[in-house]
Amino acid sequence: MxxxxxxxxxxxxxxxxxxxxxxxxxxxxxxxxxxxxxxxxxxxxxxxxxxxxxxxxxxxxxxxxxxxxxxxxxxxxxxxxxxxxxxxxxxxxxxxEPAIKPAVLHSKTQIIGVLATQGTLSSTLFNKTTEKYQDTKIIEQVGNGLVQLIESGQINSPEMTQLLNSYLKPMIEANIDYLVLGCSHYPYLIPQIKAILPNHIQIIDSxxxxxxxxxxxxxxxxxxxxxxxxxxxxxxxxxxxxxxxxxxxxxxxxxxxx
CATH class of the missing domain: 3.40.50.1860 (Rossmann fold)
Known part of the structure; x- marks a missing residue:
């Protein structure tokens, strides 16, 4: 065809x-x-x-x-x-949409993090998806400011590092073993995210x-x-x-x- x-x-x-x-x-x-x-x-x-x-x-x-x-x-x-x-x-x-399913299926701690925009996290479709996984704790974090910095070419800026630290540290403390990137901009931040996360935390994008x-x-x-x-x-x-x-x-x- x-x-x-x-x-x-x-x-x-x-x-x-x-x-x-x-x-x-x-x-x-x-x-x-x-x-x-x-x-x-x-x-x-x-x-x-x-x-x-x-x-x-x-x-x-x-x-x-x-x-x-x-x-x-x-x-x-x-x-x-x-x-x-x-x-x-x-x-x-x-x-x-955020690749929650593979994270849930492979998580050993049964705690995963989702970094996404407010529009995604508050949507009906996202909430329907998360409702399927009642046995896993899903920690949601709105990535305020990240898209704006990427769009203005400030991917490796001190402001970006500061924001990522503030968003990711609570997830690390909560013992997540998977981080789902719920915005198509965020894969460009993977090198910086890896520098913050411990090695055992896996990153998933779509x-x-x-x-x-x-x-x-x-x-x-x-x-x-x-x-x-x-x-x-x-x-x-x-x-x-x-x-x-x-x-x-x-x-x-x-x-x-x-």
Whole structure:
């Protein structure tokens, strides 16, 4: 089965490039279009209604580019808007939510930590997920300020280190053995997080799982790109310098109002 249209991916900024990277690594022949809605980042502090409106705007941008599949590379948009997107648009959607299940299944202390945005942690979908695991203590921490620092290129700043310490130390003291990263921006903080966490605490993010689900959907119903051309284009509605910095200037980045 073949389908030479692009996979569309959107996030409330540059964080979803961690998801894009996992998809691109697994499916290097696929065309991809990435949409960074950095102007409206972070989604985690917006109302459910605002998140739905922004997610629809992003979806329509990607549908105008004839995308065959849309990956919602944002935990907050997935947990707050994906049901509305699926009911409104006739295109397959893949969402991303905190990978609590593998953490719970492998935890020996039965205590795990989840670092996520307020929008994700307060969502109905997240709460439905956590209700399934009554035997595990789930420590939730809102990562206030982390997305803003990443979006402004301050990943390795003293402010970032200070915030991460304040968020992670109580989890370490509570004896977690797994930390779930519940925001697609946060994988860019893994080196710093590892410097704070003891070696026995495992970190889980959702990139690989989303990439595998994308591959499965293409294989079963949508079709793979059969052309020799696999182009990737990144769009952002703010200054592109931080996005280029993260991508390493290897890809085409366009500033576009949307």
């Amino acid at each position: 073949e389908n030479n249209e692009a996979i569309g991916i959107f996030d409330s900024g540059i964080g979803g490039t961690s998801i894009w990277s996992a998809i691109h690594e697994l499916l290097p022949n696929e065309k991809t279009i990435y949409l960074a809605d950095s102007k409206n980042a972070p989604y985690g502090q917006k109302t459910k209604e605002e998140i739905i409106v922004l997610s629809m705007k992003n979806t329509e941008f990607l549908l105008n580019m004839n995308c065959k599949l849309i990956v919602v590379a944002c935990n907050t948009a997935t947990t707050n808007a994906i049901q509305e997107l699926r009911s409104k648009y006739d295109v397959p959607f893949i969402g991303i 990139g690989e799982a989303v990439a595998k689900q994308t591959q499965k959907l293409l294989s079963e119903t949508i079709g793979f790109n059969s052309s020799t051309k696999s182009e990737t284009v990144f769009y952002t509605n703010t200054d592109s310098s931080v996005l280029k910095q993260i991508l390493g200037n290897k890809y085409k980045v366009q500033e576009k109002e949307f």
